[in-house]
Amino acid sequence: xxxxxxxxxxxxxxxxxxxxxxxxxxxxxxxxxxxxxxxxxxxxxxxxxxxxxxxxxxxxxxxxxxxxxxxxxxxxxxxxxxxxxxxxxxxxxxxxxxxxxxxxxxxxxxxxxxxxxxxxxxxxxxxxxxxxxxxxxxxxxxxxxxxxxxxxxxxxxxxxxxxxxxxxxxxxxxxxxxxxxxxxxxxxxxxxxxxxxxxxxxxxxxxxxxxxxxxxxxxxxxxxxxxxxxxxxxxxxxxxxxxxxxxxxxxxxxxxxxxxxxxxxxxxxxxxxxxxxxxxxxxxxxxxxxxxxxxxxxxxxxxxxxxxxxxxxxxxxxxxxxxxxxxxxxxxxxxxxxxxxxxxxx
Amino acid sequence: xxxxxxxxxxxxxxxxxxxxxxxxxxxxxxxxxxxxxxxxxxxxxxxxxxxxxxxxxxxxxxxxxxxxxxxxxxxxxxxxxxxxxxxxxxxxxxxxxxxxxxxxxxxxxxxxxxxxxxxxxxxxxxxxxxxxxxxxxxxxxxxxxxxxxxxxxxxxxxxxxxxxxxxxxxxxxxxxxxxxxxxxxxxxxxxxxxxxxxxxxxxxxxxxxxxxxxxxxxxxxxxxxxxxxxxxxxxxxxxxxxxxxxxxxxxxxxxxxxxxxxxxxxxxxxxxxxxxxxxxxxxxxxxxxxxxxxxxxxxxxxxxxxxxxxxxxxxxxxxxxxxxxxxxxxxxxxxxxxxxxxxxxxxxxxxxxxxxxxxxxxxxxxxxxxxxxxxxxxxxxxxxxxxxxxxxxxxxxxxxxxxxxxxxxxxxxxxxxxxxxxxxxxxxxxxxxxxxxxxxxxxxxxxxxxxxxxxxxxxxxxxxxxxxxxxxxxxxxxxxxxxxxxxxxx
Ligand SMILES: Nc1ncnc2c1ncn2[C@@H]1O[C@H](COP(=O)(O)OP(=O)(O)OP(=O)(O)O)[C@@H](O)[C@H]1O
Ligand SMILES: [Mg+2]
Numbered sequence: 041x042x043x044x045x046x047x048x049x050x051x052x053x054x055x056x057x058x059x060x061x062x063x064x065x066x067x068x069x070x071x072x073x074x075x076x077x078x079x080x081x082x083x084x085x086x087x088x089x090x091x092x093x094x095x096x097x098x099x100x101x102x103x104x105x106x107x108x109x110x111x112x113x114x115x116x117x118x119x120x121x122x123x124x125x126x127x128x129x130x131x132x133x134x135x136x137x138x139x140x141x142x143x144x145x146x147x148x149x150x151x152x153x154x155x156x157x158x159x160x161x162x163x164x165x166x167x168x169x170x171x172x173x174x175x176x177x178x179x180x181x182x183x184x185x186x187x188x189x190x191x192x193x194x195x196x197x198x199x200x201x202x203x204x205x206x207x208x209x210x211x212x213x214x215x216x217x218x219x220x221x222x223x224x225x226x227x228x229x230x231x232x233x234x235x236x237x238x239x240x241x242x243x244x245x246x247x248x249x250x251x252x253x254x255x256x257x258x259x260x261x262x263x264x265x266x267x268x269x270x271x272x273x274x275x276x277x278x279x280x281x282x283x284x285x286x287x288x289x290x291x292x293x294x295x296x297x298x299x300x301x302x303x304x305x306x307x308x309x310x311x312x313x314x315x316x317x318x319x320x321x322x323x324x325x326x327x328x329x330x331x332x333x334x335x336x337x338x339x340x341x342x343x344x345x346x347x348x349x350x351x352x353x354x355x356x357x358x359x360x361x362x363x364x365x366x367x368x369x370x371x372x373x374x375x376x377x378x379x380x381x382x383x384x385x386x
Numbered sequence: 387x388x389x390x391x392x393x394x395x396x397x398x399x400x401x402x403x404x405x406x407x408x409x410x411x412x413x414x415x416x417x418x419x420x421x422x423x424x425x426x427x428x429x430x431x432x433x434x435x436x437x438x439x440x441x442x443x444x445x446x447x448x449x450x451x452x453x454x455x456x457x458x459x460x461x462x463x464x465x466x467x468x469x470x471x472x473x474x475x476x477x478x479x480x481x482x483x484x485x486x487x488x489x490x491x492x493x494x495x496x497x498x499x500x501x502x503x504x505x506x507x508x509x510x511x512x513x514x515x516x517x518x519x520x521x522x523x524x525x526x527x528x529x530x531x532x533x534x535x536x537x538x539x540x541x542x543x544x545x546x547x548x549x550x551x552x553x554x555x556x557x558x559x560x561x562x563x564x565x566x567x568x569x570x571x572x573x574x575x576x577x578x579x580x581x582x583x584x585x586x587x588x589x590x591x592x593x594x595x596x597x598x599x600x601x602x603x604x605x606x607x608x609x610x611x612x613x614x615x616x617x618x619x620x621x622x623x624x625x626x627x628x629x630x631x632x633x634x635x636x637x638x639x640x641x642x643x644x645x646x647x648x649x650x651x652x653x654x655x656x657x658x659x660x661x662x663x664x665x666x667x668x669x670x671x672x673x674x675x676x677x678x679x680x681x682x683x684x685x686x687x688x689x690x691x692x693x694x695x696x697x698x699x700x701x702x703x704x705x706x707x708x709x710x711x712x713x714x715x716x717x718x719x720x721x722x723x724x725x726x727x728x729x730x731x732x733x734x735x736x737x738x739x740x741x742x743x744x745x746x747x748x749x750x751x752x753x754x755x756x757x758x759x760x761x762x763x764x765x766x767x768x769x770x771x772x773x774x775x776x777x778x779x780x781x782x783x784x785x786x787x788x789x790x791x792x793x794x795x796x797x798x799x800x801x802x803x804x805x806x807x808x809x810x811x812x813x814x815x816x817x818x819x820x821x822x823x824x825x826x827x828x829x830x831x832x833x834x835x836x837x838x839x840x841x842x843x844x845x846x847x848x849x850x851x852x853x854x855x856x857x858x859x860x861x862x863x864x865x866x867x868x869x870x871x872x873x874x875x876x
Contacts (some may be wrong), residue, residue: 253748255741258733265728272684272723273737274709 047288056375060367073356080192081353081362082346092345094232094310101240102127102295107321107333108247108340109288114328115251116284117264122185123168124190124316126289128165130296131311132196138300139204148221155222156297158237163293164286166192170287175278179283189316194332196309204307214308233302240298241334243291256315260284273343284337292316314362318344321369327376340365387448387464387542388412389434389574394443396429396776403429403438405598411576415771416569418585419578421595421617422805423778424765427578430595431545434576436460468532468549480523481516486536507534508646510564526557526670526831533564545573548777548803550584555833555866556669562588578732580778580805581832582610588647616805624809627857630662630841635827636696637681637794643689644680647855649673649849650688656844656854658794660823663816665836665857668846668869674829675798677846681827682715682796683708696793712793718802718829724784725772731755731783732768738787762786763811777803785812795819797828801835813839833862 065075086096106123113120120126138159141151170188173179201210224233224257251257263280299311318340318369326332347361389411394402403426411417419427432438434445435471436454440678446747447463454460457467481500493660501515507514512530522745529549536544544565550558562801565575565588577589585592586608594602595617637658644651651673666674679685680693681706687693695711698832717723725734732755736746739754757766762782767773772783781803788795795816801809816826830836836843837857845852845868852868867873 118846253745253746255736255746256744258729258746259741260734261733262726262737266726269723271705272715273718273726274706275737276706325758334757 043105045304050278052375052379053372056371057368059375060364062365064360064364068356068360071356073354076196078360080352081349082343084346085349086342086346091230094227094230096141096338096342097237098231099345100338101236102299102313102315103293103318103322103337103341104240104244104334105291107322107337108244108330109246109291110319110320111195111247111251111330112260112265112291113284113288113329115264115322116260116281117267118174118284119182119320120167120170120185120285120288121182121320122167122316123292123319124312124314125185125189125287126166126292127296127299127312127316128189128192128213129158129166130163130293131300131307132192132199132296133293134159134297134300135199135204135215135307139295142218142222142248144257151222152224152301154336155301156294159297160290161293163296164290167285167292168282170289171282174385175281176283176284182220190256192312193309196307196311198276200307200309211311212245212308214304217306220305222301223305226299226302236298236302243294244330244333248333251330256283268364279328292319298324318365321365325369327370387572387574388446389543390449391434392444392446393429393777394430394433394440394445396426396433396438396441397574402598403432407443407600409593409600411574412546413572413574414569414592415591416575416577416589418586418589418592419576419595420580420582420592420613423782423803423808424776427595427597428547431467431547431576431578434460435465435545436594437467442575452776461536461539462539464540464542465545466539466543467545467547468529468736469547470534476521479516480514480518480531482521483520483531484516484538501533501593503538503613506538507722510534511560523669524675530557530561531752533561537568543576544568545576545578547578548580549580550579550831553564555831555868556870558584558831560634575836578801578807582613582806583609585613615806622806622810624838625813625817626838627841628661628663628725628820630659630820631739632660632662632823634660634823635663636660636823638692638694639681641681641690642677642692642693644673644676644685645688646673646676647731649676651676651849651851654851658827660825660826661820662842663820663826663828663840664854665838665843667833667843667865668827668847670831672846673849673851674844674846676830677825677851678796678798679715681794682698682713684715686703704751712791712824714788714792714795716788716795716797718798720777720780720784720803727773728771730764731764731775734772734787758786762815763808778805780809782808784817789812790819791822792819792824794825794827797826799830800828800829801832809835833865837865847874850874 068075068078072256086092106127109123110120134155136152137155141154166188170181170184173184176179200215204215206216224235226233257271259275260280262273262275263277267277295315296311300307304311322333322337322340326336343361343364347358350356350358350360391407391409394404394407406429412791421427426590435441436457445454448799452464454463460466481496484499484503485496495647503516512534514531514534520528531581534551549561552672565577568576573861579585588696590853591603591605592608592613593600594604594613595735596617604613611621635657638656639656642651642654648671654677666678668674676685680687683700683703687701691701695713698711700711702709714730721727732751734757735755736751739751759766759768762784762785763787764775770782775783804812820826837860840857843856843857843865845865849867852874
């Protein structure tokens with residue numbers, strides 16, 4: 041049997057998607073809801089109008105950045121679960137620069153540029169912390185990242201209710217919104233900013249080129265596959281692991297910066313919105329191949345945005361998209377395992 | 387138990403790794419399997435032990451057709467295999483490694499298992515410390531551990547794929563005694579090896595493989611020349627020592643000192659001349675590996691050590707300075723330290739090429755890979771993953787990855803896994819390098835090889851190091867005595 045063929049692999053993937061849908065449908069039935077109705081609502085919610093589609097793209101952008109970052113750390117054999125916190129720190133750093141400069145004479149374009157840069161650096165430094173814990177402190181990056189995520193959330197809450205609280209009283213709705221001169225310009229009438237989209241796509245393209253065509257990318261892969269041998273090859277493995285963290289954190293930080301500059305225009309408590317975890321899921325789902333990141337992230341974004349309708353239309357919780365996304369990852373990984381077992385037999 | 391293989395076929399893409407293999411092995415037999423690198427030996431053994439499945443053909447145990455789904459399935463039927471590259475779970479203790487494979491109780495009786503293992507190991511004269519970490523064991527010790535583990539799990543058919551490449555002569559003697567005894571108790575031993583003298587002393591019968599086919603069988607007493615001709619289609623002759631005549635020192639070692647939890651090496655002084663070949667002999671774990679790693683910059687030295695290569699003081703330098711000075715290290719543990727599973731041959735060659743530029747020159751690297759593949763006669767394609775290569779071809783790849791020019795090449799068991807023809811060829815390659823002034827220091831458990839190719843020999847025993855001896859004036863017996871610890875002062 042020629043089991044390695046492309047179609048065979050494709051068929052396996054399709055089967056995984058079908059299984060995930062079946063699984064989610066069962067959950068829906070248990071919750072006494074009509075699965076088809078729910079899926080239809082998600083589709084309608086995401087694609088019924090230009091406005092809806094652009095809103096999906098608004099969700100797609102941070103997800104692209106998080107997935108691109110996750111790919112870099114995955115390649116180095118690292119589970120950077122701390123992307124979530126890195127997004128948050130990006131958002132905080134961006135907010136900090138905006139607050140410092142908003143009443144100055146500096147031109148808005150330069151303030152925005154500095155704010156984006158600061159977001160990148162903030163995310164990268166937060167990742168560097170997880171990286172240093174891992175490379176020099178021997179703390180598993182999963183634990184380090186998780187801990188830092190908590191700290192990042194706590195920090196946001198503290199800022200919103202403490203030093204950066206709105207005049208009068210702090211509120212869960214976030215800090216005082218910035219003047220619209222400090223917003224990234226959006227398409228008139230829509231929430232989408234060409235600038236954000238450009239940054240998101242550019243990031244993924246750069247990561248793709250980095251991983252598939254550069255010596256740096258190949259060395260990173262070597263470190264990820266066999267750290268011991270990589271160091272015998274003369275690759276400074278600690279430096280490479282740190283670089284992976286820095287790049288990933290920087291991209292996550294950009295996502296945070298864009299959330300502040302183009303979407304919320306202020307710092308809100310849940311600014312990272314779970315994009316970090318979703319980015320990791322995208323990475324797993326595409327088996328760490330950068331080329332698939334864009335469509336899969338788009339699909340996830342559509343699920344996320346589409347399911348916002350569910351509570352209103354069907355009185356279902358919008359976390360349904362999370363169930364479907366989680367199920368997809370689990371079933372794709374499972375079917376991959378099944379395929380491998382099968383191929384060995386053949 | 388009797389084993390019968392009938393018309394076994396196995397394809398890997400275009401490669402016909404096993405082509406219509408039929409072989410019957412009776413109880414109490416030690417069956418030898420020989421053949422050139424990539425002939426399909428390991429493939430057949432993996433089929434028998436359930437690691438892979440045949441595409442066509444039948445396996446019969448005691449005249450019953452059986453299908454073997456997995457290694458644990460094979461082990462349940464009493465078939466156990468010792469791999470060419472020991473598969474185990476390095477970052478854990480020996481005892482835990484043993485318990486993993488065990489079925490039954492949620493709370494295993496560690497103490498009883500440890501006692502059982504100790505007893506079994508003692509029977510065969512192996513010493514196994516169940517509390518040690520697998521990671522810290524040498525290749526030889528891991529192999530012993532695997533054998534004991536398989537016997538303990540109830541193997542009645544023991545498959546050993548090139549078990550002797552990493553172990554010393556005395557360990558080998560013990561191993562052979564063990565295998566002979568197991569066979570006399572009615573067990574079947576299948577023994578894959580490239581060393582014909584081993585086949586001749588140990589095996590009752592031998593099957594010869596070539597290019598996926600079983601090309602012939604022989605029984606005791608063997609005619610070595612016939613076996614060689616069956617294996618390679620022509621007779622073979624060992625090359626000779628190059629002989630070093632240079633006066634220029636490439637390496638100067640003063641007061642070398644290495645501290646290790648198990649050993650303490652002290653006060654070693656040695657000058658190595660350009661083009662010289664130095665062989666390191668000794669039982670596994672006597673310090674020769676530590677010595678070699680220290681020279682390669684992979685292990686820190688202590689005390690008043692001074693290490694110069696081509697006049698550069700490398701004593702406290704990082705590993706990268708060693709690489710820059712032209713020191714290369716070829717580890718024995720191919721899949722753990724030497725190669726990177728998951729990367730292709732081409733990717734390996736890119737990594738060892740010039741990596742200063744940002745972008746990879748795909749065409750240039752493809753070309754370079756092809757040249758190396760044909761120059762080193764590697765059976766594989768540029769896009770083959772290294773884990774798909776046969777053991778001997780992995781070894782060739784490892785050697786092909788060495789850059790030029792080099793001042794010093796350090797090799798652990800360089801002929802490990804190579805067939806006779808390739809071993810001869812390997813030394814021709816190394817000699818070419820010697821001619822250009824590269825010094826070679828290598829570890830081998832094969833005393834013949836050490837005597838044959840070295841200019842000088844150092845013997846290690848419990849961390850002590852002998853004075854350098856001229857290989858031309860030494861013989862196997864003298865070496866054997868020293869390896870066993872006789873003749874070492876204090
Ligand atoms: N998983 C695999 N994928 C692709 N090709 C493979 C795989 N395993 C083995 N081969 C190919 O099958 C052939 C036989 O390999 P095998 O490992 O059986 O050789 P061998 O006789 O054990 O050689 P050696 O003496 O070098 O260990 C080789 O050409 C090898 O490249
Ligand atoms: Mg083999």
